[in-house]
Amino acid sequence: xxxxxxxxxxxxxxxxxxxxxxxxxxxxxxxxxxxxxxxxxxxxxxxxxxxxxxxxxxxxxxxxxxxxxxxxxxxxxxxxxxxxxxxxxxxxxxxxxxxxxxxxxxxxxxxxxxxxxxxxxxxxxxxxxxxxxxxxxxxxxxxxxxxxxxxxxxxxxxxxxxxxxxxxxxxxxxxxxxxxxxxxxxxxxxxxxxxxxxxxxxxxxxxxxxxxxxxxxxx
Numbered sequence: 600x601x602x603x604x605x606x607x608x609x610x611x612x613x614x615x616x617x618x619x620x621x622x623x624x625x626x627x628x629x630x631x632x633x634x635x636x637x638x639x640x641x642x643x644x645x646x647x648x649x650x651x652x653x654x655x656x657x658x659x660x661x662x663x664x665x666x667x668x669x670x671x672x673x674x675x676x677x678x679x680x681x682x683x684x685x686x687x688x689x690x691x692x693x694x695x696x697x698x699x700x701x702x703x704x705x706x707x708x709x710x711x712x713x714x715x716x717x718x719x720x721x722x723x724x725x726x727x728x729x730x731x732x733x734x735x736x737x738x739x740x741x742x743x744x745x746x747x748x749x750x751x752x753x754x755x756x757x758x759x760x761x762x763x764x765x766x767x768x769x770x771x772x773x774x775x776x777x778x779x780x781x782x783x784x785x786x787x788x789x790x791x792x793x794x795x796x797x798x799x800x801x802x803x804x805x806x807x808x809x810x811x812x813x814x815x816x817x818x
Contacts, residue, residue: 600652600653600654601652601653601654601655601656601657601685601686602650602651602652602653602686603625603632603650603651603653603657603660603683603684603685603686604648604649604650604683604684605623605625605637605648605649605650605651605681605682605683605684606646606647606648606681606682606683607621607623607637607641607646607647607648607649607678607681608645608646608678608679608680608681608682609641609642609643609644609645609646609647609676609677609678609679610643610644610677610678610679610696611643611644611679612643612677613643614675614677615641615643615644615676615677615679616640616641616642616643616674616676617640617641617667617674617675617676617699618639618640618670618674619639619667619668619669619670619673619674619676620636620639620667620668620670621636621637621638621639621641621665621666621667621668621676621699622634622635622636622637622665622666622668623635623637623651623663623664623665623666623681624663624664624666625651625653625657625660625663625683626657626660626661626662626663626664626722627656627657627658627659627660627661628657628658628659628661628720629655629656629657629658630653630655630657630658631657632651632653632657633653634664634666635649635651637649639670641676656686657685659685659689659691659709660683660685660691660709661708661709661720661722661723662706662707662708662709662722662723662726663681663683663693663706663707664704664705664706664707665678665681665695665699665704665705665707666703666704667699667700667701667702667703667704667705668702669701669702673700673701675698675699675700675761676698676699677696677697677698677699678695678696678697678699678705679695679696680692680693680694680695680696681693681695681707691709691710692709692710693707693708693709693710694707694710695707698761700761706726706729708723708726715727738751739751739752740752
């Protein structure tokens with residue numbers, strides 16, 4: 600009996616949580632584990648740990664499959680990463696950083712960077728082929744108008760997968776930053792100024808105050 604220790608981390612944004620069922624399958628060079636349920640509750644910024652029992656040593660873990668099942672209502676989940684510790688103490692890391700929506704299975708490769716020529720296992724070659732096909736399907740182009748640059752072949756941003764769309768959290772932060780910047784310029788007298796600048800030093804005084812706050816807010 601080979602026992603693998605698995606730790607699954609959820610993203611720290613508020614929407615990352617889920618009450619849907621999440622399970623995992625470990626894929627090694629010698630075989631794969633049975634599908635094992637991790638939990639039915641994942642909280643933002645928290646980790647879940649479990650043991651996966653296998654009848655034999657799976658060899659180096661090259662791939663994991665995360666399975667998401669909807670119990671009652673759809674509840675998307677953002678997986679940060681997965682760490683797997685083998686019986687011999689070897690640690691394998693699987694960076695995920697993506698949303699799982701609906702009833703789905705997502706395959707994640709082990710985190711060490713590899714080129715196409717490094718994929719000697721057939722299962723990794725097939726994974727790369729499916730990943731490429733999925734990206735070609737997601738990023739289809741169309742001509743908006745004659746002479747214009749090509750754009751994505753969608754009518755609305757809502758048609759895109761959540762992992763492609765601009766993050767809601769980033770959008771809110773960006774909007775808040777613009778509001779703060781506008782308020783800073785308004786309070787400093789920049790937006791309502793009706794006369795010309797008296798000197799470059801006067802301009803530097805205005806912009807040094809606002810830029811100082813802006814830069815601090817971005818770090």
